[in-house]
Amino acid sequence: MNIVVLVKQVPDSGADRNLRSDDNTVDRGSANNVINEMDEYAIEEALKIKEAHGGEVTVLTMGPDKATESIRKALSMGPDKAVHVVDDALHGSCAVATSKVLAAALGRLNADLVLCGSESTDGRVQVLPHMIAERLGVAALTGARKLTVDGSTLTVERQTEEGYEVVTASTPAVVSVWDTINEPRYPSFKGIMAAKKKPLQTLSLADLSVAPAEVGFAGATSTVLEHSKRPPRSGGTKVTDEGSGGVQLVEFLATEKFV
């Protein structure tokens, strides 16, 4: 099975993150950038499928030059090769444009299965899997907590608000995974060494026949007008329980009319 995993580089969600003051885009320059954690689960799932059914795993990233670090890190987990779409005109791209570029790249990769995370931790928009599937005219099975591959039939179990549902589709398809699906492996030393030599192809917009005017700021379908830091919540009253902490808590709730 030919599997492509979509991997995005994002600012570490455990640290302070900002938008740039000059153009309102995510500040990637000063951030500690890492692989979007959900995408590690997608990589793991791809590797498990390859181990069970054979095939090849390709990492696909759209992002600035420095995304190469995350691509090498992804490769160190075990995928065979990577494709990096990088072009200065991409800066400022909205989700709609990003899906156009990724779909164009996927059009050249002949994937049976496109695996990705359910959402990225920077935008948390959760829209790319369906946007890409819509463009490619293939099924999207999203939010998988379990994926079974049987020949060309994919079966996904996904959590819903009322319980869970089981959904199936034939390949080719896009499957997005949730972080409950597996436990991503740590790269081994051997994997890290091997990753340095794995093929990494870079593609420009011209290579994909996408016009610069369709992406980046030029082609954006939405714009950030302004942004500000939310005033930090000021810590309120803190009491130490000396036998009446529970009662004090309820007294507070009563003054706030919750009790």
Place this chain on the structure above:
Amino acid sequence: MAEVLVVVDATREFGVKKVTLEMLTLARELGTPAAVVLGGPGAAEVLTGRLGEYGAEKVYAAESADIDGYLVAPKATVLADLVRRVQPAAVLLASGQEGKEIAARLAVKLDNGILTDVVALAADGTATQVAFAGSTIVKSKVTRGLPLVTVRPNSLTPTPAAATPAVEQLTVQVGEADKLARVVQRVAEQKGSRPELTEASVVVSGGRGVGNADNFKLLEELADLLGGAVGASRAAVDSGFYPHQFQVGQTGKTVSPQLYVALGISGAIQHRAGMQTSKTIVAVNKDAEAPIFELADFGVVGDLFAVVPQAAEEIRKRK
């Protein structure tokens, strides 16, 4: 005034969800509210009354086994046809998994911008979003097409405004390309009587400090006394104390209740991502340095196994 389409979020069990009423309330500021029901045969009938109570002047009903039997693609196709026909002033969907997914496909079909997790929307289309774990407020606007936004639950207070909706049945024409992801089984899990997590006005959450699954009963009891839902941190979920669907945080649900009660939760940034915009936050933690206290309007440094039962007892006394 142009119509504002509100895509109805409803469940079999609870009917119209609160977020739908919130969207109708918002829609009234922007134009004429028109609800869109996308569901199986007969889906709209049971919902129409409630939609009218909150000002829906019209209900578009797209009802078909084709809609119910597949993941969101058929819904997006029907909605795109409707949008092309009525040229609404805006399209509002709930900012949950399904709402975002329908919106995603709609955006591509119409080559239209999309804004997710919107907490406010002005008449000129300027949307307010909360980003980066609730630390940043963003004002943004769709610049191509109409305002297509997903609205975060609990962002505004729904207010009734009676209307008698005219129901218009839509013809559902769905091609094979929309029937690729077939739902073969739906399993409802025991939910009990508690409100849905993202809609609840009170959420009582437990973390690793709760210690085990059995101890979560303490939290359930407190939640029931406060009329709230129960949530959990990722550490509690990963340890098997509580099911994943109740996880609050970056890779769980985002909640914005009137009251958030954090018990035995340290307050890691990824947990805050899901609860930081709660109106009032209280915390019980035995570590006085726990970061959760930086957010808490009222904090008790102490053992939750002493504080929580005492609080429950005190609430019972006052009732």
